[in-house]
Amino acid sequence: MKINNLLVFLLVAIFALSGCSEDEATDGLNAGQNAASGINDASTSGLNGASTLSGMAGSGYTGVTGNNAFLGPEFSDPNNPLSRSTIYFMLDSSDVQPDFIPVINAHAQYLVAHPNQKLTLEGHADERGSPEYNIALGDQRAKAVAGMMKAQGVSDGQLTLISYGEEKPAVFGSDEGSYERNRRAELSYQR
Structure with a gap:
């Protein structure tokens, strides 16, 4: 009897915890999609429906992530370009936009x-x-970002390049705001 009660208790706890994390994940996804829509509305250039990346760089789309925060406080300071780890691109382009050059x-x-530090460019x-x-x-x-870094003295051995294409979207959706967030190169330092 005690084993059955323990099993029931564990199952209830697992379901309760998994329900909470799903709600939180859904809320976070919806917030990200809403933010993406706001950026699209605020930064539309009118050229083939594409938006300017300067709007992304100068607004909430700073690419600031906690992925690289283990390296030091400069990677967590939103005023430091090292805290930005996402480079966004225009539609059908691998040209780095001027707003992202200081970050690179x-x-x-x-x-x-x-x-001795290594960086993965996705x-x-x-x-x-x-x-x-x-x-x-x-x-x-990824090669465009790597080329700019190599021109400044970064060695080939410090960089790993990976292309995920469309397989790992930052935001799910089939609207221009989602597309903007998914056209990117991510900079991720290796621990």
Whole structure:
């Protein structure tokens, strides 16, 4: 009898905990989608429905993440370009926009000053286009960021490039706000 009661208690606890995390995850996803829509509305350029990335760089889309915070306080300070770990791209492009050059430069300077540190550059695309095309585009985006870093003295051995294409979206959705968030290169330091 005690084992059955214990089993029932554990099952109830598991269901209760899993329900909470699903609600929190859904709330976070909805908030991200709402933020994406707000950015799209605020930064529309009118050119083929694409929005300007300067709106993303100057607003809530700073790419500030906790992924690299283990490296030091400068990676958590929203005023420091090292805290930004996402580079956004225009539709069907691997050209780095001027607003993101200071971010790439800061990470390159950090890597040059810390030659044992390694960085993974993940290239991503939105869901439009074939899977093969999106893998190639994600690769071009990662290579564009890597090329800028190498020009500043970052060694090949410090960089790992991966393209996920459309397979790991930052935001789920089939609207321009979601597409903007998914056209990116992520900078992730290795522990």
